[in-house]
Amino acid sequence: MRITLHIWRQRNANDAGKMVRYELPNVNHEMSFLEMLDVLNEDLIAKNEEPVAFDHDCREGICGMCGCMVNGMAHGPLPGTTLCQLHMRHFKDGDELYLEPWRAKAFPVVKDLVVDRTAFDRIIAAGGYISVATGSAPDGNAVMVPKEDAERSMDAAACIGCGACVAMCPNAAAALFTGAKIAHLGLLPQGQPERQQRAIAMVAQAKQELFGSCTNMGLCEAVCPKEIKLEVIARMNGDFIRASLSGR
Amino acid sequence: MELNSKSPSGPIETRWERHRFNLKLVNPSNKRKYTIIVVGSGLAGGSAAASLAELGYNVHCFCFQDSPRRAHSIAAQGGINAAKNYHNDGDSIYRLFYDTVKGGDFRARESNVYRLAGISLNIIDQCVAQGVPFAREYSGYLDNRSFGGAQVSRTFYARGQTGQQLLLGAYQALERQIGLGAVKMFPRTEMLDLIVVDGRARGIVTRDLITGKIESHFADAVVLGTGGYGNAYYLSTNAKGCNATAIWRAHKRGALFANPCFTQIHPTCIPVSGEYQSKLTLMSESLRNDGRVWVPAKKGDKRAPSQIPEGERDYFLERKYPSFGNLVPRDVASRNAKAACDEGRGVGETGLAVYLDFRDAIQRLGASVIKERYGNLFDMYNRITGEDPYSQPMRIYPAMHYTMGGLWVDYNLMSNVPGLYVIGEANFTDHGANRLGASALMQGLADGYFVLPNTIGDYLASNKFEKVDASHAAAREAEANVNQITQRLLGAKGKRSVDSYHRELGKIMWEHCGMARNAEGLKQALALIPPLREQYWSDVRVLGTGEDLNQSLEKAGRVADFFELAELICRDALDRNESCGGHFREEYQTPEGEAARDDEHYAYAAAWEFQGVGQPPLLHKEPLTFEYVHPSQRSYK
Numbered sequence: 001m002r003i004t005l006h007i008w009r010q011r012n013a014n015d016a017g018k019m020v021r022y023e024l025p026n027v028n029h030e031m032s033f034l035e036m037l038d039v040l041n042e043d044l045i046a047k048n049e050e051p052v053a054f055d056h057d058c059r060e061g062i063c064g065m066c067g068c069m070v071n072g073m074a075h076g077p078l079p080g081t082t083l084c085q086l087h088m089r090h091f092k093d094g095d096e097l098y099l100e101p102w103r104a105k106a107f108p109v110v111k112d113l114v115v116d117r118t119a120f121d122r123i124i125a126a127g128g129y130i131s132v133a134t135g136s137a138p139d140g141n142a143v144m145v146p147k148e149d150a151e152r153s154m155d156a157a158a159c160i161g162c163g164a165c166v167a168m169c170p171n172a173a174a175a176l177f178t179g180a181k182i183a184h185l186g187l188l189p190q191g192q193p194e195r196q197q198r199a200i201a202m203v204a205q206a207k208q209e210l211f212g213s214c215t216n217m218g219l220c221e222a223v224c225p226k227e228i229k230l231e232v233i234a235r236m237n238g239d240f241i242r243a244s245l246s247g248r
Numbered sequence: 249m250e251l252n253s254k255s256p257s258g259p260i261e262t263r264w265e266r267h268r269f270n271l272k273l274v275n276p277s278n279k280r281k282y283t284i285i286v287v288g289s290g291l292a293g294g295s296a297a298a299s300l301a302e303l304g305y306n307v308h309c310f311c312f313q314d315s316p317r318r319a320h321s322i323a324a325q326g327g328i329n330a331a332k333n334y335h336n337d338g339d340s341i342y343r344l345f346y347d348t349v350k351g352g353d354f355r356a357r358e359s360n361v362y363r364l365a366g367i368s369l370n371i372i373d374q375c376v377a378q379g380v381p382f383a384r385e386y387s388g389y390l391d392n393r394s395f396g397g398a399q400v401s402r403t404f405y406a407r408g409q410t411g412q413q414l415l416l417g418a419y420q421a422l423e424r425q426i427g428l429g430a431v432k433m434f435p436r437t438e439m440l441d442l443i444v445v446d447g448r449a450r451g452i453v454t455r456d457l458i459t460g461k462i463e464s465h466f467a468d469a470v471v472l473g474t475g476g477y478g479n480a481y482y483l484s485t486n487a488k489g490c491n492a493t494a495i496w497r498a499h500k501r502g503a504l505f506a507n508p509c510f511t512q513i514h515p516t517c518i519p520v521s522g523e524y525q526s527k528l529t530l531m532s533e534s535l536r537n538d539g540r541v542w543v544p545a546k547k548g549d550k551r552a553p554s555q556i557p558e559g560e561r562d563y564f565l566e567r568k569y570p571s572f573g574n575l576v577p578r579d580v581a582s583r584n585a586k587a588a589c590d591e592g593r594g595v596g597e598t599g600l601a602v603y604l605d606f607r608d609a610i611q612r613l614g615a616s617v618i619k620e621r622y623g624n625l626f627d628m629y630n631r632i633t634g635e636d637p638y639s640q641p642m643r644i645y646p647a648m649h650y651t652m653g654g655l656w657v658d659y660n661l662m663s664n665v666p667g668l669y670v671i672g673e674a675n676f677t678d679h680g681a682n683r684l685g686a687s688a689l690m691q692g693l694a695d696g697y698f699v700l701p702n703t704i705g706d707y708l709a710s711n712k713f714e715k716v717d718a719s720h721a722a723a724r725e726a727e728a729n730v731n732q733i734t735q736r737l738l739g740a741k742g743k744r745s746v747d748s749y750h751r752e753l754g755k756i757m758w759e760h761c762g763m764a765r766n767a768e769g770l771k772q773a774l775a776l777i778p779p780l781r782e783q784y785w786s787d788v789r790v791l792g793t794g795e796d797l798n799q800s801l802e803k804a805g806r807v808a809d810f811f812e813l814a815e816l817i818c819r820d821a822l823d824r825n826e827s828c829g830g831h832f833r834e835e836y837q838t839p840e841g842e843a844a845r846d847d848e849h850y851a852y853a854a855a856w857e858f859q860g861v862g863q864p865p866l867l868h869k870e871p872l873t874f875e876y877v878h879p880s881q882r883s884y885k
Contacts, residue, residue: 012796030521032632038747039524045745045800050791053799055314058487059527062412063318081631089634110458111797118435121315125427129420130379134299134697135370137377140404141334144388145381154381154406157413161317185379 001093003027005040007052008100010109017109019098029089033076034059034066036088053112061085061225064160067167068113069100074164074223082162082225102167105210106174117163119209120177127201128181130190149187156183158226165220165228171212176220178202179232182239196243203240251504251855251870254658255359260345260876264363267659268702272709279304282708285452285467286310287439287494289422290319291415291689292672293473295696298421301430303701308465309422309431310454312438312489312802317419320475320487321692324411325532326395327403328375328689330368335392339400341365347398348687349877351577352652352680353829353845355507355853358876359659360677367694372404374697378417382406396533396685397575403686408532408624414689418696434465438802439494440733441726442470442501442668443716449498449668450716453726455734457802460795462730464723468713469667469704472498473696476651476673478511480810480817481762482754484648485514485530491806492813495655495674503663504855504868506676507653508813509821512683512830513763514649515581518632519601528647529632531625533685536574536581538609538618539642541565543602547592553603553641564588572884579682579763579830579843580884582646586763589645596643605641646763650688652679652830653820656855656870660703661695664855666711669704671695676853681829734794737804742787746803749784753777753807753814761818766834770822774815778862781811812861819856819865826850840885847879 003024010017024043027036034056041051056066061082068083070076076086091097099113107115145153157180165176182199185191191198214233221230256263274282282305286297289311297309311319331344344365349356376382376390382404383391395403406413425431436457443451443464451466477492478484499505516535517528544551545562564584566573574581585602588594595601610618615638619626626637633643654676661669661677672692679687716723760773784807792798827836827843828850836844851873857866 028522028524030634031524032526035524035526038526042745042747045789045791048789048791051800053797057313057318057489058320058323060323060529062323062409063313063320063487065313065318085628085631087632087634114797117314121317121423121426121433121435124420125423127427129424130377131424132374132377132421133302134295134374134421134701137370137373140332140372140376140382141389143376145384146388147384147386150381150384153379154413157381157406157416158409160412161315184381188379188381190377190379 001027001029001091003036003091004096006096006098007112009052009112012111013108027088031088032059032084033086033088034084053114055114056084059084062160064162067102067162067164069102069167071098074102074168075225080225080227082160102163104166104172106172107163107166115163117161119211120161120163120174122209123174123178123202123205124181126205127194127198128185130185131194143189145188153184153187156180156187156228156232159228160226162225164223164225166211168219168223169212170217170219171215173214174206174209174211175214175233175236176224176228178206179236180228183232183235186235186239195239196246199236199239200243203236249664249857249868251656251664251868252658253357253870254660255357256659260358260362263359264366271703271706274705274709276304280306282306283308283467284469284471284704285465286471286473287452288319288473288475288672288674289316289419290321290473290475290672291418291692292674292696293471294319294415294418294422295693296471296473296671296700297431298418298425299697299701300704301425307425307431308434308467310434310437310439312436312457314435316422316433316435317416319415320490321415321689322412323487324689325408325530326534327393327405327410327686328371328414329402329684329686330372330404330690331365331402332369332372334390335401337400339402343400344368344402346877348678348684349680349874350880351682351684353682353843353882354680354847354851354874354879355510355828355872356680357677357872358874363699364678364691364694367698368690370698371690371693375414375417378421380406380413380417397577398684411689414693418693440497440730440805442498443723443726444501444665445716445720445722448666451723453730455730458797460793460798462727462734464718464727466716468708469669471669471671471700472655472674473671474674476654477813478648478651480753480814481648481757482750483520483525483528483758485517485528488527491809493806493809495670496809496813498655498663498665498668500858501665502858503665503668504656504857505653505816506656506853506855507681507820508817508856509761509824509831510652510681510829511648511817512578512650512652513582513646515578515585515646516604516644517647518629519596519643519645520598529628530647530649531629531644533578535604535622535625538621539574539604539606540608541574541581541585541602541604543588543593543595549593553595553605562593569884576884579832582763583832585646601643601645603641604644606637607641610638648758648762650683652676652681652683656853660706661700662703662707667707669700671700681831733805733808734801736785737788737790737801737808738794740786740788740790742789744787745789746800746807749780749788750803750807750810752780753811757814757817761821764832764834765821767822770818773818774822777811777815777818784808784811816856816865820854823854823867824850838881842882845879845881
């Protein structure tokens, strides 16, 4: 099938950037989306044109490295799916696709579709952990965790840190990402001692990174490839408010 | 060269304890004066960097991805083994040790494996304390399952995302240390050379992948936790970025490379669909618990699977291995699938696949039970292939998955280059010739959390370190080397892309040094690879510059190293005239077609010394002795 791509090309952070049109006359419907970009890049190299830079690694939907906007949707049109797991059979002959990098002040464009997401790492470094030095842990079964709590914690822990939530949010908020970590650790007994401090520190860091505030639009939930639920944001807000009231 | 494994003697149960006691310690207040470089941020590198920083060392950690959380440990699905015996089903440290030595087909070091089995207990404790959301029973206690044919339930898991959750645990511990200023993190920074000063590893040369800046970093010890080299085969279950550059360039600086031919093929992967295929996706081998593997009995039978009557199907694993059936080990399942396809009985468009059929299990148990057990895997299969495994059989084919070989290390995890430590999949020690399911995560974390932090202090406390900086001749030479490689790749201005060469190399490797090998094929590969490598250097086309993000240039350097490594893999495979574990030489099999080991001549680790590109490497042997687990022949009939 024939696909027309319009791809954001930007040499580096200082370049203005622009959309460039590419024609792909022979796209196999069994290809993954990224394999289609591989084919485009091979074509470009053959024509002595620099290939399109895009982030990707595991191509199994778990590393969180890939992702771009496809016709305004983070990771493309298929719900619960990272860009690498999206296949061309979901498109039709003659489709025109507009590919853009994640757009957010906290995610500056590095090149073409590649952005800098280290702000997420700094949010985790601010408090997204349980402080336990190697060697000091009690027996694994000394801490019991109700099955339901473990499952809900795992639901939140499934976040892959891809940044789609930020890219889709009109406020470029990192609430789903931050809330997911706060919910993951806050639902476990091990995470209780640092629970309030964690919420304060992580929320403050997100603000410092210039992520916006959450206004409950829910677009993040709609595009999250791991289907993290909005309720993690409610948990974050709850922890944050409790911590603020108790003066921590 | 004398290979001293520093493996302790005496009763195996107390070897690690006695060894630790004999190691020198670094005074706590002096630890901050030592700098340690950790390359790689997966389960091994991430856990090591965090733990070393907790001890007080000054740590610099490097990864090529945009964040340490991306490392490919994240993709491990099944679980992590630990000899907790929570199920009272007869498990013990000794049994895990025994299973690992036997599963490795008697090509691993007993002392290391016993230590690994013992530490497995601490790993689970540590990960639970970090908040890894392991599966729980209704009581709130940890759940276990049996995995990969093990007869005890010792595998801990977090849904099908165990690797992800364990990695996030290590990553969070690492980020905590970064936040505290104890670790300086260098993401999107790739190690391109090792700096060796007076015979000791003292630093690395890196390229900043965004600015292209080539820079030297110095330390008192260098730790490589950079994973395996499965991508030498182009198509593998590894992430696209996985590469052997760090270990290979360290090898070229003198570190011995051990058992490169010990590679593991995973039997249940989604088959190749076309020439554009960029990687292969693994599906947990738990699928073989209920799925039946078959191909049409007749050659070239192109009917849809539902049109092939029962009598015209060949359930070849059940037929050949009546007692283990579809649950034979990975290597046996893989080889038999290949044999069926080689006979022209493969299925699907390419003929390079066999069926994994759930029809009978669905009839017996109902679709809801199958959905509960494998729902996420069925969804994944459906997403990739567009086919529904509830109504038609899956198509599967084996794929390159894990590499047991790696840089040679002693019991302290130090290579033969003093001050260079190698951990996780990047080293060679614990899995022998074949790795058991759910043991990779265990080894990566054992090395990073518990072994290295204990052993590295001995080296630091026993040596004096004069200051080294970028003006040192060794650093200047290493930087010049890296610059020269970059310029050569950019300057070739040839006709073909990096990927086209990588794909061609991969095909040679898969064809001649894949699931089954023979002397003739290996010699052919050794005749094909060097001229292709030469052509690569003069004909590769890398566009753009070295001064900004250039993904083609990154790949080009890695593929250059795969060319050299591929040659070594084939040499090692040709040199090892026996079949063992993942290394199956067709000339050496039992009358039943099983791997025939030759313990008399090959009970050693083959550690190769680099002698120059295209020059035959020098073989050093570390003899392996088995005082506890006595070598026996595997049988799954």
